Amino acid sequence: MSGIAATVPSFKDARHLAEQQAALIRDQVTETLDLLDAAGRVLSESIHADRNLPPFPRSTRDGYAVRAAEVADVPATLALIGEIRAGENPNTMLRQIGAGETASIMTGAPVPFGADAVVMVEYTEQQGAQVKINKGVVPGENVVPAGAEARQGSVLVERGQRLNDAAIALAASAGKSQLQVYKRPRVAVLTTGDEIVGIDTLPGPTQIRNSNSYSLAVQIREAGGEAVLLPIAPDQSSKLRSLIEEGLKADLLLMTGGVSMGRYDLVEQVLGEFKAEFFFTGAKIQPGRPIVFGKCGATAAENAGTYFFGLPGNPVSTMVTFELFARPMLEALAGTSPRKLRFVHARLKSEIRIKPGLTRFLPAHLSGEFEDSKVELVSWHGSGDVAATARANCYIVIAPHLELIPAGEFVPILLRG
Ligand code: AMP
Ligand code: MG
Numbered sequence: 320m321s322g323i324a325a326t327v328p329s330f331k332d333a334r335h336l337a338e339q340q341a342a343l344i345r346d347q348v349t350e351t352l353d354l355l356d357a358a359g360r361v362l363s364e365s366i367h368a369d370r371n372l373p374p375f376p377r378s379t380r381d382g383y384a385v386r387a388a389e390v391a392d393v394p395a396t397l398a399l400i401g402e403i404r405a406g407e408n409p410n411t412m413l414r415q416i417g418a419g420e421t422a423s424i425m426t427g428a429p430v431p432f433g434a435d436a437v438v439m440v441e442y443t444e445q446q447g448a449q450v451k452i453n454k455g456v457v458p459g460e461n462v463v464p465a466g467a468e469a470r471q472g473s474v475l476v477e478r479g480q481r482l483n484d485a486a487i488a489l490a491a492s493a494g495k496s497q498l499q500v501y502k503r504p505r506v507a508v509l510t511t512g513d514e515i516v517g518i519d520t521l522p523g524p525t526q527i528r529n530s531n532s533y534s535l536a537v538q539i540r541e542a543g544g545e546a547v548l549l550p551i552a553p554d555q556s557s558k559l560r561s562l563i564e565e566g567l568k569a570d571l572l573l574m575t576g577g578v579s580m581g582r583y584d585l586v587e588q589v590l591g592e593f594k595a596e597f598f599f600t601g602a603k604i605q606p607g608r609p610i611v612f613g614k615c616g617a618t619a620a621e622n623a624g625t626y627f628f629g630l631p632g633n634p635v636s637t638m639v640t641f642e643l644f645a646r647p648m649l650e651a652l653a654g655t656s657p658r659k660l661r662f663v664h665a666r667l668k669s670e671i672r673i674k675p676g677l678t679r680f681l682p683a684h685l686s687g688e689f690e691d692s693k694v695e696l697v698s699w700h701g702s703g704d705v706a707a708t709a710r711a712n713c714y715i716v717i718a719p720h721l722e723l724i725p726a727g728e729f730v731p732i733l734l735r736g
Contacts, residue, residue, distance in 0.1 A: 327602060333602035337645075337648055341651035351498070358483075360503075362486070373466075400414070400422055405426065437462055503545040506547065506649060508535050512576045543655065559586070563586075567593070572625055662731035669696075669726050672722065716731040
């Protein structure tokens, strides 16, 4: 697909186009980091279990190790032959549990040979060297067999997985003090507009301070990238051209502003001069309809070229379109395996009436707790209203065919941090 696309895709089609391109990304650069420095990063090697997990049949309770068949009829009385604490090896300390015998055992301790279950201490009475068992167990009860959680040599954490608390815990349990991860991709941010000034400049009465570069930098960091803020580009082709050229040296270029239908919206035109391939120009969404997605410098060689997004300049449009389309691309560049966009659902507090035709992502507030969570739109003045969006903690997602959503319905929402 080259040149400017004639038809504007639906939200879902546009999202799939972004996902398709994200799935083509390969060969990212890697680095080795200390375990805790790797938290939040994406693993570029798989972590294997260096031993069985658990390494021995582990008791999950404080109680008595028994042969389940011997306590089928209760009460049953067994002879106490010893005590097994966590960290001890009963099979070298004790003889195996024989007929009519038991040993007291602590949570996390190895279940000795001869026993196949553990009775919780609450269902027992110790009387000297004898233990009365008051409740039966089935074989395996309160015991996790050796290797049940992971076999030695099996994959504990897959390459491409973001390292969260559980993944870091698994790496620790496999003795990995360092991990190989993908380097953070560099994302150039280019804001355009004659009216936009830097935040250290006192704006004239009709000038606007650049806020988009900063919201994008936060979103980029959060998605695993490193933001590189370029100077503000005026609505003038030659300056825009040289800054786009600069931005295309990064792993991904995000532009904001200049993609609407105005006389000075020059971004698409200048990208065209770079022989950009456009995957879509516009999507049937609100906010963010004018979004542009493409690639520059693609050659026959696989993976060549730089992807770019022209995000609409209205600040809420910039935030929403990053979330919907740029994030999957950035996550792929950061090494994450492709993920589907998923919405959670919440009950609508007051009805919504809307004109059909576009998929909408409207700033909303989720309140209440537990089963009584409720969501409602925040009142706003359109996609330039960052103040309203800052009061929101989610977006209500409205399918394009809907005209009325009654209060009390469950609606899909996209959470925001
Ligand atoms: P545009 O997409 O260029 O037509 O801009 C749409 C609206 O977003 C205009 O009101 C711009 O002033 C505003 N805008 C564009 N870029 C930024 C920015 N970097 N920070 C804040 N507002 C912006
Ligand atoms: Mg503009």
